[in-house]
Amino acid sequence: MISQLQTYLSYPFVRYALITGILIALCSSLLGVTLVLKRFSFIGDGLSHVAFGAIAIASALDIRSNMYIVLPITILAAVLLLRGSKQKLLKGDAAIAVISVSALALGYLILNIWPSSSNITGDVCTTLFGSTSILTLSKSEVGLSIVLSLAVVLLYVFCYHKIFAVTFDEDFAKACGTNTEAYDTLIAVVIAVIIVLAMKLVGSLLISALIIFPALSAMRLFKSFKAVTVFSVIFALVFTTLGLLAAILIGTPVGSTIVAADILGFLLCVLGGKIL
Amino acid sequence: MKKLFMILLLLLSACSANSSAVSSEEEKVFTDVQNVVTVTEAPAETAVPEETPLPEKIDLSSMSATICYSTVFDMLVDPQKYEGMQIKVRGPLAARTDAEGKDHYACIVQDATACCAQGLEFVLSEAKELPELGTEITIEGTFTSFTENNAIYILLKDAVMN
Numbered sequence: 281m282i283s284q285l286q287t288y289l290s291y292p293f294v295r296y297a298l299i300t301g302i303l304i305a306l307c308s309s310l311l312g313v314t315l316v317l318k319r320f321s322f323i324g325d326g327l328s329h330v331a332f333g334a335i336a337i338a339s340a341l342d343i344r345s346n347m348y349i350v351l352p353i354t355i356l357a358a359v360l361l362l363r364g365s366k367q368k369l370l371k372g373d374a375a376i377a378v379i380s381v382s383a384l385a386l387g388y389l390i391l392n393i394w395p396s397s398s399n400i401t402g403d404v405c406t407t408l409f410g411s412t413s414i415l416t417l418s419k420s421e422v423g424l425s426i427v428l429s430l431a432v433v434l435l436y437v438f439c440y441h442k443i444f445a446v447t448f449d450e451d452f453a454k455a456c457g458t459n460t461e462a463y464d465t466l467i468a469v470v471i472a473v474i475i476v477l478a479m480k481l482v483g484s485l486l487i488s489a490l491i492i493f494p495a496l497s498a499m500r501l502f503k504s505f506k507a508v509t510v511f512s513v514i515f516a517l518v519f520t521t522l523g524l525l526a527a528i529l530i531g532t533p534v535g536s537t538i539v540a541a542d543i544l545g546f547l548l549c550v551l552g553g554k555i556l
Numbered sequence: 557m558k559k560l561f562m563i564l565l566l567l568l569s570a571c572s573a574n575s576s577a578v579s580s581e582e583e584k585v586f587t588d589v590q591n592v593v594t595v596t597e598a599p600a601e602t603a604v605p606e607e608t609p610l611p612e613k614i615d616l617s618s619m620s621a622t623i624c625y626s627t628v629f630d631m632l633v634d635p636q637k638y639e640g641m642q643i644k645v646r647g648p649l650a651a652r653t654d655a656e657g658k659d660h661y662a663c664i665v666q667d668a669t670a671c672c673a674q675g676l677e678f679v680l681s682e683a684k685e686l687p688e689l690g691t692e693i694t695i696e697g698t699f700t701s702f703t704e705n706n707a708i709y710i711l712l713k714d715a716v717m718n
């Protein structure tokens with residue numbers, strides 16, 4: 281198995297997949313803590329469905345590099361969802377549900393009416409479940425993923441205290457002079473970027489796992505915000521790597537194998553929380 | 557948090573980024589059993605950075621479905637990297653007749669979920685009766701690519717069927 285893994289690692293696309301996958305998991309886990317605490321765990325699902333709809337539009341328009349369509353649309357949806365949650369018309373999970381199912385249904389409709397390839401089922405399946413998407417990245421996609429991931433990490437590190445304040449007590453942070461609307465918008469944009477990147481790793485339907493499991497697992501063991509954040513990052517790195525390597529060696533779909541590894545990690549943390 | 561991050565940055569400051577030029581390519585894969593010729597449009601620009609050399613012989617039949625599919629995908633994206641290599645592949649036999657009435661045969665490679673498939677066309681070194689379409693075959697041949705009507709095609713030439 282070790283020699284087989286060494287052989288696989290000689291292929292550049294496998295190394296790209298590991299690097300990109302680890303960076304995506306890192307970013308997802310960082311923002312996951314904030315999202316879980318703000319009760320926005322399912323926003324990843326909603327935004328990924330919006331991204332799926334955007335991919336469908338890009339395919340119908342025969343746009344080769346769909347990031348230029350997907351990123352702006354997903355960012356717009358994220359801002360509308362997170363900032364619009366304060367409005368009375370459509371709040372929280374209802375807003376996510378409306379946007380999510382609409383984008384998914386319309387996206388699939390567009391792909392069927394204006395197909396970009398003869399294998400619609402395969403394209404949809406790959407986008408939704410991320411079977412081998414992470415192993416078929418072009419060099420430009422890898423470069424973009426690295427740049428965006430590093431930007432997210434730097435942003436989080438340098439805005440850590442503000443994000444902490446906005447997460448736990450937005451009203452108090454506002455009273456202290458923090459521009460909470462700006463930070464809400466910033467968090468929305470960052471989440472959208474992470475979702476678009478994470479779709480390559482686990483697909484649209486499983487993105488929430490990357491966001492939720494690291495944070496929830498960390499909360500089983502630690503109580504402080506910093507400890508939860510640090511542990512969720514370690515959790516994400518370890519179990520994403522394990523899932524990716526298992527999928528490569530055993531020959532299972534990458535997305536669902538990573539999520540299965542996350543579930544295992546979560547159960548271990550629940551057990552650990554009860555014992556400790 | 558900032559201090560910890562700055563310390564980590566200093567420790568890792570020896571890393572260098574790979575900023576090679578990128579090429580934009582688009583692949584269209586026909587996964588229907590009757591359409592197995594894989595087509596890649598000619599890339600706008602190509603740049604091959606220095607990478608670990610691949611082995612001279614690649615046995616796709618011993619790889620996991622995930623890596624096998626990804627490798628064939630990589631062959632479509634960057635065929636020059638695999639030029640001249642001995643490739644062994646196993647999968648169902650598929651065939652297609654082109655507009656000029658010529659038959660093309662391929663070995664189908666599927667991903668882990670079997671919802672995506674690609675065909676690796678082959679040309680046998682000696683004329684041989686082929687089994688029924690859909691039969692699992694093992695093909696070993698020399699990888700080559702060629703351009704026709706501004707599209708890149710890949711196939712295994714001088715192939716032997718086991």
